[in-house]
Amino acid sequence: MSALAPAGRASAATVGLRVFMAVVSTLFFLFSIAFLMRMAVDDWRALPRVPWQLWLSSALLAGAGIAWSAAARAATQAALLRGWAAGCGLSLLFLAAQLWAWQAMLALNLRVDGNPANSFFYLITGLHGVHVVGGLAAAGVLGLRLLRGAPLARLRDTAALCAHYWHFLLVLWLAMFALLFLVTPDFIQLCSNLLR
Secondary structure (H helix, E strand, O other): OOOOHHHHHHHHHHHHHHHHHHHHHHHHHHHHHHHHHHOOOOOOOOOOOOOHHHHHHHHHHHHHHHHHHHHHOOOOHHHHHHHHHHHHHHHHHHHHHHHHHHHHHHHOOOOHHHOHHHHHHHHHHHHHHHHHHHHHHHHHHHHHHHHOOOOHHHHHHHHHHHHHHHHHHHHHHHHHHHHHHOOOHHHHHHHHHHHO
């Protein structure tokens, strides 16, 4: 095996991740357009308030990204393991906080079938959660490599891909969070009035 093979694999993995993130971005962009178009129909009622659990989940996802960055810069396998464990743990807590937010929404009688805005909330947050679960599956591969004692440089390359993906998930989450709770028909009207 040549010395260039690992770099070639890392390059292919990076390209693959970027293509995947472009596809995911397009999917969420299309959902955003559908959200904005559906908002123009008379039966639309904006979500009344942001469940506090979503603020918590945002902080947890940011923490996961920081942990993945630390893992990617780790000087030892033990430090990388700590970053990996923190990144995975915070991501699992993010998912738990999202489910808790769903319960809070249901307790307010904001069900999926109650209003189109509710439906978009569950669709977008659920789809984002699926992508976090997919990231955790990829992180599981890194965990197996850690247990098998793979070279630190290779582990750091994989952790760097995880960090890149988690930062993407955070930016995507913040954009969807803003879409769901800040973009209202009144906001759209205000923006259109300012542009005239």
